[in-house]
Amino acid sequence: MPGADQILVALLTGLADAAALFFVASGLTVIFGVTRVVNFAHGSLTMLGAYCGWSLISRLPPTPLGFTLGALATMLVLAVIGAMMEIGLLRRVYRAPELFQLLATFGVVLMAEDIVQALWGVEDLALRRPPWLRAFVLVGGARFPRFDLFVIVLFPLIFLFLWLLFTRTRWGRLVRAATEDRDMVAALGVDQRLLFTSVFALGAALAGLGGVLALPDASANLGMDLTTVTDAFVVVVVGGLGSLSGAALASLLIGFLQAFGIMLVPKATLALVFVVMAVVLVLRPNGLLGRPPGRERASGETQAVVRPAPRALGLLGLGTLILALLAPFFLGPYALAIATEMLIAMLFAASLHFMMGPGGMASFGHAAWFGIGAYASAFAVRLLAAPMPLGLLVAPVAAAVMAALFGSFVVRLSGVYLAMLTLAFAEIAWAIAFQWVNVTGGDNGILGVWPASAFAGPRAFYWLTLLLTTLGTLWLRRILAAPFGYALRGVRDSRRRAEAIGVAVMPLQLTAFTLAGAAAGLAGGLYAYGKGSVFPTYISLGHSVDALLMVLLGGVGTISGPIVGALAYTGLYDVLLSVTGLWRLVLGAAIILLVLVFPEGIAGGVFRLWQRMRPA
């Protein structure tokens, strides 16, 4: 049993964690409330804050005053960066579908990573800690960092400041009004542009504060963008999107959970937070203090009508397929390995597109099914010494079973909440793969998942992959054109109408979710055999983001989109990687350019051009 001192220290640690979470999450939730933009780059702003803070504070006198000035200056810099980001990018995409706003912020994430790396290098940067930063206070018999006490005190102060700002000032009232009803505020003649820009600047400044305050206990590092944004998302979603009090409450909940979790269940800390988020979302689909989303948008984003593939496209596909069949005769082993990966990426992207485009269920955790498929194949080989056909069969089946179990909770939600629940599940799966070392091998993964001898050569394995991924992708396409796929799209277009003509919405969505999981699982199984090993990174957020990027790059609205997107993304990645060290910067810039120029994705844009050129 932990003693009273330990409990007190854990309590304080939890409060300090909660404070750090709140600074970042409050900015995220306010930005979402007003602009409805899911800002994936919020963690990047925190990372920038940490690095800027490091540079500024290192040059200032090592006193509390120096630190405070450095922190305030950092917040100012971040506010300017936030405002620039809003004016230069987000303002241009407010009218675009939600997913393109997401894609745009992904672009910022990629660019920010390379910019930070170019400016500050790859080393973690820790602050030189003067005595006042190193000081401890004695709590009972235990030592607790004095700086953390200061952070704890700052928590209610910042909350109070924001609360007063939102309730007592004209600006705050406008912000709240815009959160309630954007169109109404516009109709009242309020300059929305200024309002949005200032909200974004405030959110970015808060993110920067979070980054600076992380410096004394930790460091500025390149991984903090994704970890921070994941934590902040969890807090915002648990608290209820757009709710400041919700964010504060959820910060406390998650902070305490982390502090006590390490004490009570040290082996499951990584999963714990996401388990709690999943439980909250299942019990309260709009978070603790969130309100249900407003009425169904009258016409929504007008979706382009999906027509059967024109003859030319069919011929193009056939030509590509023949070329792909012949590829092993003129590609070297390295190029062939990349081609194999591209094919697997194509099926993976097609499976995500299936649920996210026509299904209307965007997922931030699609790598879960890919990873479960990969691990299922690996276990089949490892534990059962299964032959490859069985190993490849187990992959989609295991992914489908898990997707069906989990999907029954997912399909009760919608929009960002749904996406976050899928993320929660993927993070839990990742944590299991990472922390349950006895079974999964942890970070070392499982090795020796080699294909049967007939398919051991790169050519044979390539052909096998070509066969299975093409069949899988074509089958998903076929389903989308069949009544089932139409019904799925119908639910996305208008849930009310679908229900009013007797469509069983939840079973339909659950089935789609399961099918998508199975296809991703097959891709994962193939990948496991292709690489000969499986690792927790297959389930990581980064891998889920890869899939999202492929689908969004290709275009959600077209059926060929994910195929084009997967090939373009994998190809671009490999080309860029070999040409430049700054591949993220180039890719991020390309994505942002694409969002601004081709909001319908590559395939959508090409389709539009083709239609324009064709005589009417």
Added chain:
Amino acid sequence: MKPPGPVLAVAGLAKSFGGVAAVAEVTFAVASGEMLALIGPNGAGKSTCFNILSGQLRPDRGEVLLGGETITGLPPRAIWRRGVGRTFQITATFASMTVRENVQMALLSHHRRLWRFLRPARSHFADEADALLAPVGMEDQAERCAGELAYGDLKRLELALALAHAPRLLLMDEPTAGMAPSERGGLMALTRRLAAERDIAVLFTEHDMDVVFGVADRILVLDRGRLIAEGSGAEIRADANVRAVYLGSGATSGGH
């Protein structure tokens, strides 16, 4: 020839939200081929009533009978399956599909063919869909995308969707809301003709009194959840209670 008994019979319907009675002891019936209008000032309980009938809300008390069988508290899907079609105040159609495909969806659902994974959807029931589009005058636009239709055309498409499973009862929530006044009469005359031809009972709410008095066979007036009058257009016009509610009097305030 009229079938015995009403298509829809509602008895003692009641629903409260947080202690406020939105609908209280409402009883009425609609006969086959009849156009029944449900009117009343804002907040009178029309929408609540409608949502109970179509299954979005469960009543606290009371019973809803369709063709003599109870449908009280069934989910929307089950109520639709028993022959109730509906249109919405803000049209709800499938924006990413063509007009014909919209109707094909309703037909696929009606024939229980939605759970098919192979044959393309557009090859199912195309002729039947066109046969439903013709009477509402939408056959010329069958190939157009529903997302780009004019609002009046969307309303007519919705009507075709609601008629796809040959319903016994049609529920129309503010059918002419958002339409140009000149188009309103046309849509309601079309509805009236189709209802008469197919022996469909129509229950609709409406704000436009010209439409109500022009097309309804009978009118129900709700006020604060209670049924205060029922009768033909002439009777309703003459009703003192209705005049009080709509025009306001010393005793009743808050009317429109």
